[in-house]
Amino acid sequence: MRPVAQGERILSTDSHVIPTLPQDPAPGLPALHKAFEEAGDLGNGTLAPLAESLGVPLADLVSAATFYHYFSPDLADTDETAMCGGPVCSLTGAPREGEHAIACPGLCDHPPAQHRSGVFTASGAPKAHFEAPLPTPGERAIFPGDGFTSTETLDEYRKASGYEELLRLAHGGDLEAALETVAASGLVGRGGAAFPVGVKWRAVRDAAGDEKVVVCNADEGEPGTFKDRAILHLRPHLLLEAMAISGLLVGARTGVIYLRYEYPQAFEVLTEAIREAEKAGLLGASIDGTEFGFSIHIRRGAGSYVCGEETALLNSLEGKRPWPRERPPYPTTHGLWGLPTVINNVETLSTVPAILRNGADWYQALGLGESAGTKLYSLSGKVNRPGNYELPLGTTPRQLIFDYGGGLAEGRHIKAFTLGGISGGLLGEAELDMPLDYKAPQKLGAFLGSGGVVVLDDTCCVVDFARTCLAFYEDESCGKCFPCRIGTVRLREFLDATTGRAESTGVREADLKDISEAMAHLSACGLGQSAPMPLQALWTRFADEMEEHVNQHTCRAGVCSL
Numbered sequence: 256m257r258p259v260a261q262g263e264r265i266l267s268t269d270s271h272v273i274p275t276l277p278q279d280p281a282p283g284l285p286a287l288h289k290a291f292e293e294a295g296d297l298g299n300g301t302l303a304p305l306a307e308s309l310g311v312p313l314a315d316l317v318s319a320a321t322f323y324h325y326f327s328p329d330l331a332d333t334d335e336t337a338m339c340g341g342p343v344c345s346l347t348g349a350p351r352e353g354e355h356a357i358a359c360p361g362l363c364d365h366p367p368a369q370h371r372s373g374v375f376t377a378s379g380a381p382k383a384h385f386e387a388p389l390p391t392p393g394e395r396a397i398f399p400g401d402g403f404t405s406t407e408t409l410d411e412y413r414k415a416s417g418y419e420e421l422l423r424l425a426h427g428g429d430l431e432a433a434l435e436t437v438a439a440s441g442l443v444g445r446g447g448a449a450f451p452v453g454v455k456w457r458a459v460r461d462a463a464g465d466e467k468v469v470v471c472n473a474d475e476g477e478p479g480t481f482k483d484r485a486i487l488h489l490r491p492h493l494l495l496e497a498m499a500i501s502g503l504l505v506g507a508r509t510g511v512i513y514l515r516y517e518y519p520q521a522f523e524v525l526t527e528a529i530r531e532a533e534k535a536g537l538l539g540a541s542i543d544g545t546e547f548g549f550s551i552h553i554r555r556g557a558g559s560y561v562c563g564e565e566t567a568l569l570n571s572l573e574g575k576r577p578w579p580r581e582r583p584p585y586p587t588t589h590g591l592w593g594l595p596t597v598i599n600n601v602e603t604l605s606t607v608p609a610i611l612r613n614g615a616d617w618y619q620a621l622g623l624g625e626s627a628g629t630k631l632y633s634l635s636g637k638v639n640r641p642g643n644y645e646l647p648l649g650t651t652p653r654q655l656i657f658d659y660g661g662g663l664a665e666g667r668h669i670k671a672f673t674l675g676g677i678s679g680g681l682l683g684e685a686e687l688d689m690p691l692d693y694k695a696p697q698k699l700g701a702f703l704g705s706g707g708v709v710v711l712d713d714t715c716c717v718v719d720f721a722r723t724c725l726a727f728y729e730d731e732s733c734g735k736c737f738p739c740r741i742g743t744v745r746l747r748e749f750l751d752a753t754t755g756r757a758e759s760t761g762v763r764e765a766d767l768k769d770i771s772e773a774m775a776h777l778s779a780c781g782l783g784q785s786a787p788m789p790l791q792a793l794w795t796r797f798a799d800e801m802e803e804h805v806n807q808h809t810c811r812a813g814v815c816s817l
């Protein structure tokens with residue numbers, strides 16, 4: 256056996272090397288950000304000395320640095336205002352794709368979003384990042400009460416019993432019983448895959464090795480999803496306490512928050528919250544004088560949707576080109592630097608303190624039917640009151656859109672709505688009464704995913720919307736596997752032609768159906784697997800409208816120039 260060198264990654268479960276955590280658990284991204292800020296670009300002249308100081312091959316660093324949107328001087332440094340070209344903002348009208356268009360920055364509730372020199376703003380809502388979820392009746396696990404009008408301070412959090420669960424457990428509380436409570440609560444991951452949290456945490460706790468890591472996935476790049484934004488900006492201590500509890504239960508002393516570039520204010524909020532907590536002895540080498548220590552580091556991404564995929568995220572943290580890893584091995588045994596790693600979404604983690612305080616039965620009872628707990632649903636598109644809503648898991652789209660979201664503008668009719676942001680499927684009016692949980696949508700080949708719902712009314716064109724989704728996937732495909740790399744281009748080209756933006760490429764519709772199938776089954780990660788879903792919905796649920804575009808060259812919504 257030999258100890259692994261700093262930065263070396265274990266590639267298979269039978270490797271005879273012992274992974275270790277570098278003193279700085281993720282030095283690559285901050286080094287790239289600093290170099291970019293100082294030099295204004297990341298050309299070889301900037302990267303060569305950096306590669307030497309980090310002890311990595313220049314080729315590897317170039318390969319990593321060229322991956323991200325915001326390490327491009329064209330986008331990051333420009334004084335020009337760039338508009339969001341994403342599927343939700345595009346529903347507001349004018350086409351916003353072009354040289355400087357940006358990917359969705361998570362402000363879908365106030366479209367169109369804009370970017371200028373590292374600052375992201377929402378139309379008509381200067382404080383959008385700090386907006387609390389909209390009022391809903393009933394008990395809530397993450398935003399109880401209605402007092403969340405600005406960032407919660409440490410004092411405020413502690414007055415509401417904050418850090419009590421961490422302190423109870425750190426001072427000799429029953430860790431096994433706490434893990435059992437998390438498992439019994441039925442909490443499943445809120446980032447998309449709905450994996451049971453208790454199972455994941457137990458796997459990490461039981462994995463071989465003394466060093467383990469907790470990673471919080473705060474990448475939130477899915478168009479139509481902006482729920483983590485509310486927690487990150489308003490309840491930072493809730494997330495920090497949850498990460499420390501996770502560390503205590505699985506045996507980790509290090510936590511890393513992977514924060515999307517597009518939330519710069521959250522970086523400030525979290526940095527200040529960590530400082531406050533460390534000063535109060537609630538984070539750091541020894542929590543409240545106990546033997547348990549837990550430190551949290553924040554690492555900012557640099558603009559890339561696929562970095563939200565958990566293994567791409569790990570590569571990004573390790574300073575590598577952030578494309579997804581092959582699995583198995585899974586992060587629970589071979590995560591950051593090859594160490595057993597918990598990776599959970601912001602919302603998932605932030606649910607845990609309330610579960611421990613109130614018990615598994617309490618949490619179970621918050622959900623509807625067989626579902627456990629509440630869910631933060633992000634509602635956007637053609638609806639009167641877009642925003643985040645914390646509601647019982649299993650609420651229906653009809654309730655979310657009409658009872659809470661205020662319905663549609665007068666005289667308008669619902670045509671379609673998405674699930675999972677955009678990656679969970681494009682559904683129609685007939686599906687308005689299906690529970691938004693982790694089982695019912697699957698019967699229709701759809702997924703709740705991260706819980707974003709985008710509404711399209713009769714002024715929208717579903718074909719054009721699907722085209723914008725495909726353009727997004729094409730831009731964000733990491734290119735590692737060919738079904739996704741080539742398939743996203745072919746499907747987007749077809750939809751370009753169908754919506755009158757380009758000449759037909761001559762690929763037959765039957766072949767495009769085959770390409771879609773191949774993408775869904777053979778792509779290496781969820782991006783390529785989900786990308787064909789909007790087009791597949793046009794062939795099934797919206798066949799009439801598709802037929803009008805393809806054969807009659809008409810767009811009933813008047814959006815496409817046919």
Ligand SMILES: Cc1cc2nc3c(=O)[nH]c(=O)nc-3n(C[C@H](O)[C@H](O)[C@H](O)COP(=O)(O)O)c2cc1C
Binds near residue numbers: 560562598599
């Ligand atoms: C393309 C892609 C993007 C993803 N983006 C995110 C993201 O931004 N945030 C997130 O929590 N999970 C995201 N996921 C899911 C993660 O891979 C992973 O399932 C999740 O972080 C696990 O945490 P959870 O169990 O708490 O949901 C993404 C998955 C894919 C395939």
Ligand code: SF4
Binds near residue numbers: 732736779783
């Ligand atoms: S499916 Fe797409 S994003 Fe995922 S690994 Fe393959 S090319 Fe990359």
